[in-house]
Amino acid sequence: MPVLAHDSRLLWQRRTPLAQWAVWFGWLALAVLFVLSWQVMNKNTIWLFVEDAPRQAADLLSRAWPPRWSYLDRLWAPLWDTINIATLGTGLGIVLATPVAFLAARNTTPSAALVRPLALLLIVASRSINSLIWALLLVAIIGPGLLAGIVAIALRSIGFIGKLLYEAIEEIDETEVEAVRATGASRWQIMDYAVWPQIAPAFAGISVFRWDINIRESTILGLVGAGGIGLQLQSSLARLAWAEVTVIFIVILATVVVSEWVSAKVRARSSERGVLQNCHKTRSCCGRNLPPR
Amino acid sequence: MLRVSSLTKRYKTGDEALRGVSFEVPAGQVVALIGPSGAGKSTLIRCINRLVNPTSGGIDLNGIEITHLGGRGLRRARRHMGMIFQEYALVERLTVMENVLSGRLGYVPFWRSFLRRFPQEDVDKAFALLERVGLSEQVDKRASALSGGQRQRVGIARALEQDPKLLLVDEPTASLDPKTARQIMRLICEVCRERNLPAIISLHDVPLAKMFADRIVGLRAGAIVFDGAPAELDTAMLTEIYGAEDWTQIHPDREAEAEPAPDDRHAREERMAGLT
Numbered sequence: 001m002p003v004l005a006h007d008s009r010l011l012w013q014r015r016t017p018l019a020q021w022a023v024w025f026g027w028l029a030l031a032v033l034f035v036l037s038w039q040v041m042n043k044n045t046i047w048l049f050v051e052d053a054p055r056q057a058a059d060l061l062s063r064a065w066p067p068r069w070s071y072l073d074r075l076w077a078p079l080w081d082t083i084n085i086a087t088l089g090t091g092l093g094i095v096l097a098t099p100v101a102f103l104a105a106r107n108t109t110p111s112a113a114l115v116r117p118l119a120l121l122l123i124v125a126s127r128s129i130n131s132l133i134w135a136l137l138l139v140a141i142i143g144p145g146l147l148a149g150i151v152a153i154a155l156r157s158i159g160f161i162g163k164l165l166y167e168a169i170e171e172i173d174e175t176e177v178e179a180v181r182a183t184g185a186s187r188w189q190i191m192d193y194a195v196w197p198q199i200a201p202a203f204a205g206i207s208v209f210r211w212d213i214n215i216r217e218s219t220i221l222g223l224v225g226a227g228g229i230g231l232q233l234q235s236s237l238a239r240l241a242w243a244e245v246t247v248i249f250i251v252i253l254a255t256v257v258v259s260e261w262v263s264a265k266v267r268a269r270s271s272e273r274g275v276l277q278n279c280h281k282t283r284s285c286c287g288r289n290l291p292p293r
Numbered sequence: 294m295l296r297v298s299s300l301t302k303r304y305k306t307g308d309e310a311l312r313g314v315s316f317e318v319p320a321g322q323v324v325a326l327i328g329p330s331g332a333g334k335s336t337l338i339r340c341i342n343r344l345v346n347p348t349s350g351g352i353d354l355n356g357i358e359i360t361h362l363g364g365r366g367l368r369r370a371r372r373h374m375g376m377i378f379q380e381y382a383l384v385e386r387l388t389v390m391e392n393v394l395s396g397r398l399g400y401v402p403f404w405r406s407f408l409r410r411f412p413q414e415d416v417d418k419a420f421a422l423l424e425r426v427g428l429s430e431q432v433d434k435r436a437s438a439l440s441g442g443q444r445q446r447v448g449i450a451r452a453l454e455q456d457p458k459l460l461l462v463d464e465p466t467a468s469l470d471p472k473t474a475r476q477i478m479r480l481i482c483e484v485c486r487e488r489n490l491p492a493i494i495s496l497h498d499v500p501l502a503k504m505f506a507d508r509i510v511g512l513r514a515g516a517i518v519f520d521g522a523p524a525e526l527d528t529a530m531l532t533e534i535y536g537a538e539d540w541t542q543i544h545p546d547r548e549a550e551a552e553p554a555p556d557d558r559h560a561r562e563e564r565m566a567g568l569t
Contacts, residue, residue: 179382179448182342183455184372184399189406193395197386 064242071244075232075251081146082228083255085221086214089153093214094207097158101165107177108169108195119162127159131217135226149226153214160210168202169195205267212263219252294319295341295459295491300350302336302515310336311347312515318459321489323482325496325506325523329535332512334495338461341493342374343367355458372399375452377481379464381444383436383451390432392447393419396454415454422450426480442473446480453484460485460492467497474498478505499531 004011015023102108104119135152142148172195180194222230229248236244295318302311310333318324326334339345341352343359352359359370375396383392397415398406405411423429426446436444445465452460462481466474478494482505485492496502502509503523511519511526511534519530528540 173385175378175380175382176384178344179376179378179451180384180395180398182344182371182374182376182461183396183451184368184370185395185406186368186398186403188403189398192403192407193387193391193398194384197384200386 060242064246066243067246067250068241068243069247071247072251075229075248078222078227078229078232079251079255082218082222082230083215085146085149085153085218085226085228086211086259089150089218090157090207090211090214092150092154093157093161093210096154097161097165098203100158100162101169104162104166105169107172107174108191119166123159123162123166125159126155126157127163129156131156131214132220132224135221136224139225144225144227146227149218149221149228152221152226153218156217157210157214160213161206164206165199165203168199168206172198208263208266212259215259216256219255294355295493296351296353297337297341298351298353300337300340300352301348302333302340302345303348310515311340311350313350314512314515314517315350316510316517316520318491318493320491321485323485323492323494323505323507325494325502325509326512327496327499327502327509327534328512330497333515334512335463336515337512338376338463338493338495341459341461342371342376368399372455373458375455375457375460377445377448377452377460377462377465379467381436381441381448381468383444383447385435385437387436388432389423389428389434389436389439389447390419392436393422393450393454396451399455419450419454422453423447425453425484426450441469442477445469445473445477449477449480449484453488457490460490460494462492462494464495464497466501474501475504481505499526 004013013020100119100122103110103115104123106112106116109116109119131152134155135148138148138152138155142151176198177190177194180190185193218228218230220230220233222228222232223234225231229252233245233248236242236248297317298315299313300311300315301309301313303309314333314337316324326337328334336345340347341354341359343362347360350360354370354373357370359367362370384395387395391409394409394411394415395406396419397411401411401415420429420432423432426449428443428446428450431439431443436447439447448465460481465477465481469477478501481492481494484490494502494506503526506523509519509521509523509526510517511530513534518533519526531540532538
């Protein structure tokens with residue numbers, strides 16, 4: 001009740017005095033917590049090492065530079081593997097995630113009481129486990145190699161693609177669906193003519209965005225034996241061959257820059273279309289675009 | 294011939310949207326459905342093609358009882374009822390042609406519609422309808438690229454592509470400017486006359502309803518309180534339907550007849566003088 005009567009006039013404040021005090025107290029508590037945490041955090045810090053850190057870093061850099069470019073010849077094959085893991089994994093992920101998304105979306109699920117919770121559980125389970133951990137499990141199950149990497153990437157992608165896609169499905173304009181249903185269309189015709197056209201831009205954007213993330217994730221899967229350039233990285237690190245590590249870093253950086261560029265292009269196009277589409281509707285002003293990273 | 298008998302609809306929330314609505318629409322008659330917001334106009338229209346399921350009562354279209362149909366039978370009944378929507382309800386990302394051809398979805402098997410391989414007669418009909426509504430130039434454009442009036446024309450073509458036996462029209466002009474609204478109403482009434490097609494059109498705009506409809510049905514709180522010719526809809530009836538209000542402004546002819554009084558004109562000129 002921020003409206004107060006005072007001398008027969010009405011005053012308006014954003015918060016009641018009590019709420020205002022609560023807000024101040026909240027900030028104070030946060031500041032105290034920060035100071036305490038800082039003390040706990042640094043209890044075990046050996047300050048001698050910290051003082052030494054710049055020298056250590058300089059030493060490492062001096063050994064890492066110049067990069068051993070001759071090593072590049074041995075990297076093309078693992079790099080190709082890495083890109084394949086990401087691309088095939090994303091493809092498999094899309095194939096698995098799309099039906100899950102339709103089962104999870106409130107407006108397309110066959111049963112909101114039974115199927116929807118299961119689909120949501122699947123999505124959460126996939127999202128809660130990092131690709132590296134999926135790879136670790138899969139290397140143990142199906143042995144080291146590319147296949148483990150591909151399946152790990154796919155399993156992690158189900159959650160991401162499934163979640164964003166089912167949110168896009170839930171945000172479609174129901175009157176378009178109603179209109180197509182009113183023509184006497186069957187369930188699959190409604191999917192094809194009313195639902196799919198509305199989510200197609202989101203689908204393209206989400207897929208390419210995930211592919212871009214998967215390129216980055218697949219570069220480290222080799223650390224646990226799931227193939228790709230990470231395998232090379234691990235062996236170079238183990239041999240303390242810092243000049244090789246530098247080359248690997250540069251190659252990864254270049255690949256990621258390219259994949260980001262591709263993904264940004266596609267997403268800009270698809271969200272542009274999405275915006276154009278939604279501007280014409282008076283009811284919704286912002287359609288589902290991709291979330292901020 | 295559409296026969297609706299003691300139709301009721303109670304939503305899960307307990308709201309009674311329709312309380313025993315009965316009426317008949319003979320072939321070729323254009324019926325305007327008027328009434329305040331929440332009177333049940335949209336619910337009534339959506340009950341007829343079962344986008345909303347009525348709680349009880351009967352709906353009979355050309356001898357087929359619609360209320361108990363399901364699955365294939367319901368789809369077959371729906372394809373004979375063309376529907377036109379308030380906000381056009383076109384699929385924005387499909388082309389004009391795809392939107393019009395979606396009127397055939399109740400007739401063609403899934404694979405044909407999926408591959409967009411509609412029978413040539415359907416395509417011929419779509420071209421003819423787009424010509425009829427004046428959109429021959431826009432066939433390949435996306436629906437989202439059209440203006441409001443053009444979109445509603447596509448909506449009309451989609452409904453007619455169904456070869457309907459009945460048109461259900463829900464607030465066709467609510468999102469349009471007054472001139473376009475009249476053009477759209479005129480077009481709908483013309484195509485109904487051409488095909489001897491009965492239509493139920495819900496409208497907020499009473500003068501528009503009086504201008505175009507053969508018959509007006511007034512709905513209040515889910516029940517019919519007026520059913521008669523447009524000429525019979527007088528001030529007393531409007532009060533019955535909408536509640537008390539000054540209705541004198543609603544008669545366009547009377548408004549036009551009234552010349553501004555000399556004093557008024559003088560005052561207006563004086564006001565305008567300040568601007569120059």
